[in-house]
Amino acid sequence: MHLHTSWGVHPDPGKGATEGVATRRAPVPAMLVIPLSQHTGVPCKPLVKPKQEVQRGEMIGDVDALISAPVHASAPGTVEKVEPRPHGGGGFSPSVVLSPLPGFQPAIPEDIRSLEDALAMPQAEVKAMVRRAGIVGMGGAGFPTHVKLSPPPPKKVEICVLNGAECEPFLTADHRVMLERASDIVDGMRLIMHALGATIGIIGIEDNKPDAARAMADAAQHAGLRGIVRVQVVHTRYPQGAEKTLIHTLTRREVPSGGLPADVGVLVSNVGTAAAVRDAVLKDMPSMERVVTVAGGAVKSPANLLALVGTPVRVLLEECGWIPEKAQRVILGGPLMGVAVPDIEVPVTKTTSGILALTAAQLAPAREYPCIRCGRCVTACPMHLVPSAIAALCRNGLEGKAKASGLLDCFECGSCAYGCPAKIPLVHWMRVGKAALRRTRAA
Amino acid sequence: MAHATNEMGLELASSPHLRDRDSVPAIMYTVAMALLPCAAAAVYFFGIIALLNIAVCVGAAMLAEWLTCRARGRPSSLRDGSAVVTGLLLALVLPPRMSPHLASSLQIMVVGAAVSIVLGKMIYGGLGFNVFNPALIGRAFLMACYPVALTTWTAPSPFPGLQAVTGATPLGMFKFERQLTDLGQLFWGNVGGSLGETSAVAVLLGAAFLFYRKVITWHIPVTYLGTVVVFTAIMHAVDPAAFAPMPFHLLSGGLFIGAFFMATDMVTSPTTHRGQLVFGIGGGLIVSLIRLWGGYPEGVMYSILFMNAITPLINRWTVPTIYGHGKGGAA
Numbered sequence: 001m002h003l004h005t006s007w008g009v010h011p012d013p014g015k016g017a018t019e020g021v022a023t024r025r026a027p028v029p030a031m032l033v034i035p036l037s038q039h040t041g042v043p044c045k046p047l048v049k050p051k052q053e054v055q056r057g058e059m060i061g062d063v064d065a066l067i068s069a070p071v072h073a074s075a076p077g078t079v080e081k082v083e084p085r086p087h088g089g090g091g092f093s094p095s096v097v098l099s100p101l102p103g104f105q106p107a108i109p110e111d112i113r114s115l116e117d118a119l120a121m122p123q124a125e126v127k128a129m130v131r132r133a134g135i136v137g138m139g140g141a142g143f144p145t146h147v148k149l150s151p152p153p154p155k156k157v158e159i160c161v162l163n164g165a166e167c168e169p170f171l172t173a174d175h176r177v178m179l180e181r182a183s184d185i186v187d188g189m190r191l192i193m194h195a196l197g198a199t200i201g202i203i204g205i206e207d208n209k210p211d212a213a214r215a216m217a218d219a220a221q222h223a224g225l226r227g228i229v230r231v232q233v234v235h236t237r238y239p240q241g242a243e244k245t246l247i248h249t250l251t252r253r254e255v256p257s258g259g260l261p262a263d264v265g266v267l268v269s270n271v272g273t274a275a276a277v278r279d280a281v282l283k284d285m286p287s288m289e290r291v292v293t294v295a296g297g298a299v300k301s302p303a304n305l306l307a308l309v310g311t312p313v314r315v316l317l318e319e320c321g322w323i324p325e326k327a328q329r330v331i332l333g334g335p336l337m338g339v340a341v342p343d344i345e346v347p348v349t350k351t352t353s354g355i356l357a358l359t360a361a362q363l364a365p366a367r368e369y370p371c372i373r374c375g376r377c378v379t380a381c382p383m384h385l386v387p388s389a390i391a392a393l394c395r396n397g398l399e400g401k402a403k404a405s406g407l408l409d410c411f412e413c414g415s416c417a418y419g420c421p422a423k424i425p426l427v428h429w430m431r432v433g434k435a436a437l438r439r440t441r442a443a
Numbered sequence: 444m445a446h447a448t449n450e451m452g453l454e455l456a457s458s459p460h461l462r463d464r465d466s467v468p469a470i471m472y473t474v475a476m477a478l479l480p481c482a483a484a485a486v487y488f489f490g491i492i493a494l495l496n497i498a499v500c501v502g503a504a505m506l507a508e509w510l511t512c513r514a515r516g517r518p519s520s521l522r523d524g525s526a527v528v529t530g531l532l533l534a535l536v537l538p539p540r541m542s543p544h545l546a547s548s549l550q551i552m553v554v555g556a557a558v559s560i561v562l563g564k565m566i567y568g569g570l571g572f573n574v575f576n577p578a579l580i581g582r583a584f585l586m587a588c589y590p591v592a593l594t595t596w597t598a599p600s601p602f603p604g605l606q607a608v609t610g611a612t613p614l615g616m617f618k619f620e621r622q623l624t625d626l627g628q629l630f631w632g633n634v635g636g637s638l639g640e641t642s643a644v645a646v647l648l649g650a651a652f653l654f655y656r657k658v659i660t661w662h663i664p665v666t667y668l669g670t671v672v673v674f675t676a677i678m679h680a681v682d683p684a685a686f687a688p689m690p691f692h693l694l695s696g697g698l699f700i701g702a703f704f705m706a707t708d709m710v711t712s713p714t715t716h717r718g719q720l721v722f723g724i725g726g727g728l729i730v731s732l733i734r735l736w737g738g739y740p741e742g743v744m745y746s747i748l749f750m751n752a753i754t755p756l757i758n759r760w761t762v763p764t765i766y767g768h769g770k771g772g773a774a
Contacts, residue, residue, distance in 0.1 A: 011461055169461065244766060257767035329454045336459040344453070358460060369467035369523055370571035375714040384763040386714065406765045414459030421465045422571075428457045 007245070007382040008237040009415045011169045011336065013208060014295070017302040019172040023180060023291050025306050026319055028100050032310030033085050034060065034071055035093040038349040039136040040143045041067035046096060052079045056106070057286050059132075060096050069144040070134040074288035074308035075100035088313070088332040088346040089339060095347070098310065106289065106308060111282045115187050118281050119194050126195040126281060133280030134287045134350070139163060139174075139241070139270035140333055142351040145277065148269070149195045151262035160198040161250055162189055164205040164212060164271040165234060165241030168334025171354045173291040174271050176304045178205070178212035181275050182219035188274030189229065191281050196267060201229035202250050203271070208236040238336060239413040243268045245382040257409055287350050294320040297359035298327035307348045313355050314344040327357035336414040366423040377416035377426060383409045387416035391426040394433030399440075402433045410434075467570075471524030473656050474704070477649035478531050481700065484645035485638045488599035489539040493638055497534040499549050503556035504530030511565040525570045525577075529559050532578035532704060535639025536697060536744070537585070541592035551589050555581040575751045576708050579744050586744075596635040610635035613695040614740035617687050629694035640697040650703035659707040662719035663726075667702045668693065670727025678735055686735055698730065701743035711751040718754075718761035726750045 037043035044061030087093035131146035300321035485493035559581030598610025613624035632642025733742025
């Protein structure tokens with residue numbers, strides 16, 4: 001059954017090149033650059049010094065703050081430097097530069113405890129393990145997972161939603177993880193539900209991934225979760241996988257403006273994050289590697305690569321045979337919400353879902369025309385805003401009025417600007433308006 | 444938006460990085476293409492003069508736009524394609540021949556096209572900022588300045604030529620002589636009237652193309668036509684002698700071309716689907732009132748202009764409830 005939705009856009013998915021190909025290991029680079037801030041919240045302080053030897057999985061950065069997550073060495077080796085390095089999110093971030101042990105081949109550790117034992121542990125212990133492993137939302141936002149597992153009382157989460165929508169074009173990392181690690185994801189979901197005391201599990205998957213939906217449904221059935229966990233197939237429509245839209249599609253609940261999913265009794269976690277939670281609890285394995293989709297018109301052999309956190313983007317692009325002179329823009333994440341990077345030496349982090357090298361033809365610069373009030377942005381906006389009007393207010397320095405029209409409810413999915421026939425950079429103006437509001441607040 | 448390219452040849456720009464292929468000129472030329480069946484029907488029923496009228500109106504509209512841009516010291520906005528659509532629509536909603544002297548008829552058209560562009564659009568700041576449908580502004584201006592010419596109708600001629608044979612429109616014949624026109628003739632278009640509005644089937648063909656290309660949605664045309672259908676059906680049932688039957692109203696005059704090509708003008712109609720429903724129902728009521736009780740036999744133009752005027756208000760009334768602000772939120 002499909003649940004009705006009435007917003008969004010239908011960009012060309014462009015997933016065919018990678019969705020059917022098994023994930024493989026990316027090469028271990030000569031040097032790893034591990035940022036101390038890979039999450040939403042307070043950046044970590046380094047726990048290591050130059051020349052220090054570290055083991056794979058050793059904690060190298062942490063901070064005593066409510067919203068933060070530690071970072072770990074993804075390979076054994078020697079700390080070369082601790083210094084600011086370019087970061088995919090823009091600007092510089094203090095980073096641990098690590099030279100891996102020569103000849104190191106990464107492997108996944110064995111389970112050290114059974115799921116049954118873990119499900120018998122106290123909730124606080126599971127949450128502590130998730131924190132210690134540095135698990136953050138791997139869908140892109142990077143919010144520390146242990147914080148989501150501890151909603152402030154009296155809020156109570158009853159529904160755990162796993163996000164397997166993967167609505168961004170080109171990206172197939174979640175798709176592959178669902179096919180290759182379905183039962184691990186279900187294990188992770190059970191651990192998350194245990195930590196929360198949640199009673200209902202829903203796995204939301206877009207209808208362009210029927211094989212993933214089948215794999216997840218089979219895995220849930222094998223685990224004996226009939227009646228507790230269900231797979232819900234949803235329309236393929238961008239931005240189906242945005243947290244607030246997916247919650248509405250699956251539960252008909254609306255997260256209040258400025259609030260959190262916990263306000264409506266829901267937690268949303270990316271499918272990859274669930275698998276990472278399993279690794280953290282059953283293997284004591286921290287978050288230090290992830291699946292990354294490498295694709296785009298300037299990439300000869302697009303693929304999904306399991307990469308160590310800290311691997312330079314360049315190494316993955318080279319592994320997939322990119323053509324630098326054809327690449328006009330390199331993007332971390334998907335083409336609709338991802339960030340264009342100035343420097344391909346920036347590292348893969350816990351939240352890097354994709355690396356896209358797009359060509360001039362794919363980006364096709366377009367002439368801007370005046371707004372003809374066609375209303376396509378209004379139809380597309382998943383938050384039911386009037387983007388054309390809000391962007392015009394921001395453009396004219398009226399961000400106060402824009403705020404009253406819902407500027408801060410915009411999460412910059414880009415559906416409006418994608419569909420705009422006048423090619424007005426609507427999201428850009430939203431950002432300009434938000435920056436102006438921040439300046440006013442700071443002043 | 445400026446895109447910076449760094450020394451590695453990589454471009455920096457804010458997301459989204461992909462854009463839909465549709466564009467403003469593509470929309471305008473789609474509308475122009477959708478008007479081709481109307482233009483073809485006009486040539487079929489009224490002869491070569493139809494082509495002449497269209498060429499003069501489109502040419503005058505483009506010239507007026509170019510001159511206005513020059514006068515303002517701005518780059519030409521002809522590229523957006525909207526002047527072509529305005530000129531084409533104007534030609535199609537004017538009588539085929541407004542004067543025994545061909546030159547006078549064409550001269551009136553040039554005035555109408557210039558007014559459409561300059562007073563209907565450019566004076567507000569150009570495309571996107573106009574309140575009223577430009578072609579209808581031009582027509583309304585001519586209606587005020589040349590009332591006789593604008594009600595000089597030509598009967599469609601089986602041997603089309605440049606000589607004028609006067610006739611009356613079906614709506615006029617009913618209003619003033621209580622004479623109904625055959626529905627088949629109305630559907631195919633073999634009746635007197637404005638150049639492009641006489642053939643319902645030609646308008647429907649173009650409208651189907653607009654739906655197919657997703658340039659228009661059902662909201663305005665269906666509510667506009669639906670309101671006329673309901674209103675005129677009820678009034679005909681109440682008093683068949685005074686009011687014409689519903690199918691006659693539906694198929695005659697400029698109702699179809701207005702519903703599909705003018706009321707749906709993106710710039711001058713509401714932005715939200717809910718607002719478009721209000722627009723359609725309001726317009727349908729006004730055209731019915733004018734046709735049934737007004738002094739004019741036809742009311743499509745004024746119904747759309749009136750709804751254009753209150754579109755900013757409708758937009759204000761129909762702002763959607765933002766996600767997380769309504770009853771769905773638990774706040």
